[in-house]
Amino acid sequence: MDDQLKFLLYRKDDRDAVFAFLHSVYPPDYAERVIRQWDWKYDANPFKQTPEPHVTLLKDGARVVGLYGTFPLPFYIEGHERWGSLGGDWIVHPEYRDRRLSRRLWEAYNQPQITLHFSWQNEASVRRRGRHEDVNRVQLAPLVKPIDFGHFAHQLSGRAWTRGPVNVAAAGLRAIARPLRRRVAVDGVTISRIERFDERFDALAWRARGDYPVMVARGERYLNWRFVERPGARYTVLAATSRNELLGYVVLRSAEKGDERWGYLVDFLVADHSAPIIAQLMDAGVEHLRRDGVKAISCRAAVPPYRQELYRCGFYVVQWGPRGYLSAWPKEGDPDYAAFRDVRKWFITMGDGDLELDF
Template sequence: MTDKFEITLAGHDNREQIIDLMGKIYSGDMAARYNWLYAENPHGEASTWIAIERVSGEAVGCTSIFPRRVMVQGQERSGGIGGDCFIEPRVRRQGLATALHSMSFAQMRERGIDFMYGPPTPNNLGALVKAGSHLVTNYRRWVRPLTSRGAYRAAFSRVPTKGQAQLASIPIMVLDRLTKSDSKGFTLEEVSAFGDEFDAMFERSVREHGVVCSRDSQYLTWRYLEAPAHRQTPLAVRRKGELVGFIALERAGEFAAIADLFSAPNPKLIDAILQLVIEYALAAGCSILETSSTQESAFSRRLRRHGFIGREERGFQVAVQDADSHVDVLIDAQSWHFTEA
């Protein structure tokens, strides 16, 4: 391995190489994405490890950890979500991904990162576990049909005929009646600025969570109002005027996705918020609503109650030292509240 590739912590001189590698995974303006995601994150700059092929001098792989402040049993810790791992196809199956992860685990604490977490692709999960990560739980996608059209597509993954949609409308009406929750007194409103009340809401609510990523106002501003793509709409959840929760919703045609939902882990509160977002997406003309989360969180436990159907899942892993003071909590499946955001 070391004879063929040199693996090092990337610096600013490697910027164009990383942008080039990421352009093989994602579409869009990779330079703008790099500036925003790698350099401007208010929780810290990304740490990237890059593999250079010795013979050609070409960058053939990389992996990154993006810093995120994480509250663990009410204590702020320095975590990081792993991501943007890519290996050129011609050098795969040589253990390069595992080698990159092993070096990132060995050096991340020097970079101020206590632990790394995330739901990687199945192929990458194997490399992470080989490098020493813990498989903690599963990260699952959930789908909620909102209309007869959405019900048919959720069941059969294709557009229904008019007659098929009419037949599907009967169970949708029943589903809506059976799953409806009381949301009286609650409202949703689009957020144009994140102020002190969001910090106060997070500080109140986080006390009831085991492990949850920080959603401070500075981070929320960066994540939703300064993102280059602006794909997600941030929504404040209020109960009789008081801020009690937060949602980020992404829409594409008739599809909507809850990218984030945060509140205190109170079942009745989560039920009211889910009812609000179902009604909001339906009013916006959407036929399907989906979300993804760690499957043993308080949030996930309410999804089936609201008619969400569990779909595919992938592993959620945490890389942490055995001597860490919070290791038992960090590798406990029920501790984590984790969403796309």
């Protein structure tokens, strides 16, 4: 009976029950990945605002049968510092589905110290959350650049997407036929690989904070947590510098996707929207991933002017497959309600949130 169910805040002594629940609802590899990330995302998250992480549990007696996990992120909103919350793991045990419990889990979430909330959503989670006026969302179409175009088209031609092969072939031919602009290196600018982020990234984030109404504050502490300390994944960071001044960076990743190796442009930021620096970094990133043996490169989220430079670099919009949504729901009355709610104007990349934490 639903009246026996309880919505409770997670405590560390729930840990074993939560992990047993994860094993009961996810495939083994995926459950182990979520568990491996648990301390990093939740229990030991350096940004959490309370002693316990921001996780709501659905319990039937002592048994965990659902959870909704969130974690805080630092933001710049209209140039000033704020905290926002990212919706992450959200699942109900199959035995308890079709009872609107996913929606009730979300409604039970309550972190009064954080009133600005966002998440990446697929079609299923949009249906669970519902289409309500308090949520503003934008659908994102990823960009893809084939590296081994023949292999890429051959792999897709045997799959069950009705329009996919035709669209890929047409878009691929356009990418090949598109005149390639001759790239000119910027005098005095060096692209080099770095192992950790330092205080220069605080200065870069502060310098860029006014370029967009809303952006995650990409300072030293956040970037090291997100891309250096994350368990189970390795990233490559390329930085553009001139006389030791940091002008921008790009974060790359390669990973197996089925029987193919894919590359990803995960995160990037360039001072003053400099198109030449963006182009130089993107070219260097593509070349690094090409040498790593990827068949194609994906960029799941890019805003202007980065998007235009990716077009010039041979990326095109994918017209097939599932789409993702960026959704925001600030609490009405928050002074930053209007800016945070207008997700179309955000600076956003694949690295913001949990878009690539599931592989």
